[in-house]
Amino acid sequence: MNLKLKRTPGIYLAGFMGSGKGTVGQALARELGWPFVDLDAMIERQQGTAIAAIFEKQGERAFREIETEAIRCCIRDVEAGHPRVVALGGGAFVEPGNFELLENNGVTLWLDCPFEMVRRRAAATPERPLARDPQRFEQLYNQRTAGYARADFRIPIESDDPADALRTIRALKILS
Numbered sequence: 001m002n003l004k005l006k007r008t009p010g011i012y013l014a015g016f017m018g019s020g021k022g023t024v025g026q027a028l029a030r031e032l033g034w035p036f037v038d039l040d041a042m043i044e045r046q047q048g049t050a051i052a053a054i055f056e057k058q059g060e061r062a063f064r065e066i067e068t069e070a071i072r073c074c075i076r077d078v079e080a081g082h083p084r085v086v087a088l089g090g091g092a093f094v095e096p097g098n099f100e101l102l103e104n105n106g107v108t109l110w111l112d113c114p115f116e117m118v119r120r121r122a123a124a125t126p127e128r129p130l131a132r133d134p135q136r137f138e139q140l141y142n143q144r145t146a147g148y149a150r151a152d153f154r155i156p157i158e159s160d161d162p163a164d165a166l167r168t169i170r171a172l173k174i175l176s
Contacts, residue, residue: 009034009083010075010106014093014151016141018121019113021087024155024165029085031166032175037086043070051089067092068101075105094147103152107174110151111165115141117157 011028013021022038029036040051043066047054054063067089074086084106092098093108102108115138122137155168169175 008078008105009081010078010102011085012093012102012106012108013085013087013111014102014108014148015090015111015113015157016118016144016148017090018118019090019111020121020157020160020162020165021111024111024162024169025085025087027162027166028169032083032085034083034085037074037084039067039070039074039086039092040089042073043067043089046070064091064095068095068098071098071101075101078105091144093151094144099147099150103150107153108151109169110148110154111157112148112154113157117160 011032011034013025013028015021025038026036043054043063044050047066049057051063054066071086071088071092074084078084088102093102093110118141119134119137153169153172153174155165157165
């Protein structure tokens with residue numbers, strides 16, 4: 001197993017909205033026998049409202065602060081020796097300060113999904129607040145790519161089958 005994972009057993013999936021972080025994360029957690037955390041779902045449970053409602057009522061800045069605190073909560077569990085596979089929100093990894101928190105407390109995987117694929121997937125889930133404006137959506141995708149590229153490992157997403165991503169992650173040999 002990767003030395004970093006032995007010290008802090010956290011695997012954090014980063015990538016743009018619709019890249020498959022939740023689906024791949026659940027499958028990876030099942031395979032490892034580790035708990036899975038979907039950061040956005042965790043925030044919605046804690047706040048008692050949808051992410052879109054937080055954006056609308058409190059604004060993106062307030063949401064990002066809530067998100068960073070949720071990351072800290074996951075990291076406290078990892079630091080205590082409780083393994084986790086965490087699917088981050090699309091902007092969590094590129095938010096200033098979050099990268100350092102994550103990088104120092106486990107392994108980060110970037111699910112690098114082509115723009116056309118994330119556009120198709122996001123269109124199927126209209127509750128995504130940052131996907132409502134197609135031009136802004138593409139601009140955001142392009143802006144975030146360099147931030148995602150700082151992850152420990154890049155996992156190219158070439159199909160809708162999460163088994164393909166799992167094979168790529170297994171091939172990294174970080175888990176054995």
